Amino acid sequence: MFHLVKSPTHMFQIVEMDLFEAGFDTEWEDIPVPDLQEAGEWDGVRRRYWALDKYKLPTCSFIG
Secondary structure (H helix, E strand, O other): OHHHOOOHHHHHHHHHHHHHHOOEEEEEEEEEOOOOOOOOOOOOOOOOOOOOOEEEEEEEEEOO
16 A cells, blocks of 8 residues: 555654554664665666665564
């Protein structure tokens, strides 16, 4: 159902609610992503599939 989500923030809230219902607490850490275009990683690739400035790393803890 993520195709209906309008903003990334909303998506993270949905994920947190689903995980909470399964008994998990979730915290997010922003991880900077290097500029892969500048590094030449996308040379010859028509459509980049990883074009983020930061990656939000979820850390889940089971709370029961």
